[in-house]
Amino acid sequence: MKLLVINGSPRGNRSNTYKLTKAFLSGMKENADAAGEAFELVEIQVNQLKIHPCLGCFSCWNQTPGNCCIHDDMEEVIQKLLWADITIWSFPLYYFTVPGGLKNLIDRQLPMQLPFMTENEKQTGNGSHPPRYDMTGKKTVVISTCGFYTAEGNYDGIYSLFDHTCGRDGYTTIFCGQGELFRIPDLSQRTDQYLGIVRKAGMEYFSGRILPETVAELSQLLYPRETFEAWADLSWGIDRQSGEKESDALTFTRQMAVLYRKESYPGRDQVLEMYYTDIDECYQIVMGKEGSRVVTDGSMTATTRIETPLSV
Ligand SMILES: Cc1cc2nc3c(=O)[nH]c(=O)nc-3n(C[C@H](O)[C@H](O)[C@H](O)COP(=O)(O)O)c2cc1C
Known part of the structure; x- marks a missing residue:
């Protein structure tokens, strides 16, 4: 052949x-x-x-x-x-x-x-x-x-x-x-x-x-379309409102957040805190009944905190 x-x-x-x-x-x-x-x-x-x-x-x-x-x-x-x-x-x-x-x-x-x-x-x-x-x-x-x-x-x-x-x-x-x-x-x-x-x-x-x-x-x-499109939009690393480049760590955190499946909601909100040690930036993902969102001011009480260099 x-x-x-x-x-x-x-x-x-x-x-x-x-x-x-x-x-x-x-x-x-x-x-x-x-x-x-x-x-x-x-x-x-x-x-x-x-x-x-x-x-x-x-x-x-x-x-x-x-x-x-x-x-x-x-x-x-x-x-x-x-x-x-x-x-x-x-x-x-x-x-x-x-x-x-x-x-x-x-x-x-x-x-x-x-x-x-x-x-x-x-x-x-x-x-x-x-x-x-x-x-x-x-x-x-x-x-x-x-x-x-x-x-x-x-x-x-x-x-x-x-x-x-x-x-x-x-x-x-x-x-x-x-x-x-x-x-x-x-x-x-x-x-x-x-x-x-x-x-x-x-x-x-x-x-x-x-x-x-x-x-x-x-x-x-x-x-699913919704997950893909949210993830794809974030992949450019551009802030939707300003059109400017945003922090790589924030983009990465947002991309993780869209992969959250609300079907796995355990009955109360979970807050995953990501601390990027190499660049000293911290963001939180709130995973709730209706979906997830990213908090940038550290105002939530973390359920889980992960400390990692962004490069990892
Ligand atoms: C110039 C250009 C035009 C494209 N047009 C389309 C399109 O019409 N429809 C679409 O779904 N994707 C479009 N894409 C996305 C590509 O098809 C997609 O990224 C593809 O997976 C790239 O495959 P490759 O890595 O094999 O080149 C376009 C990309 C480029 C750069």
Whole structure:
């Protein structure tokens, strides 16, 4: 099995999405190894390639059929696309579509098509170009994270792109909201659990298809919308009223506070006092029946006090 991963995140290896892609690959590889099937993997980091934008000259159709007039890294990418049995497109959602660098790569696939007008009923039924090369049996997986709380409703542009190019049932997707949480070590309990499901999806995909139960698990939010959005707003470290940068210790304390689950209310308010020894700052989290709040003037009587350097 020949696998091509196209990582279209400008962050390269530090991409959130790439974490999902690696989990998916590890699941596929485990089942490939168990089945004794060869697993050849080539990864393309789009941010390390020189791929110029398409010039729109159509010379790849009428002057030098099959060959672009721009000679850059795209020539190699086309060879890899033709080589692979399965291509995994891995990218963040940018303005409800793909990042610019990846869009250049997508546009530059034009030499892979013939110019003639045709209809491919498996696609969307509103015009198509025939492939220049035999792509029969090749498969496509699309993996993406986005920044809003849910992937639902945010991927219309991506679905449209792949519906037109691969056909409506011609590709497999994993789309995940709250993508920035994958880079927060403190939240790894939840994100690792999700990556475990992605890994399972990879194993199932190798064996034929991702099972409906797994698809349902993948569509679960990482955190409830309210918790995520409160946490995300705080993550910028900016005071909501003034718009100015606030103390890192205060931001951190507020982020801890939004993770409080009021269902665990024990019958009376608890006050967690955080004293950051290295910067001499103290904040209190009041955890009550209706939720939590942060007190900055130290006016509450602490139930529990934690003394720690902020760096810890
Ligand atoms: C320029 C830009 C545009 C973005 N547009 C969207 C968007 O339209 N919808 C969304 O939910 N998230 C959007 N995001 C957030 C990213 O999709 C999100 O942070 C993602 O997890 C980054 O993944 P990566 O680490 O793999 O690059 C955008 C981020 C940037 C920098």
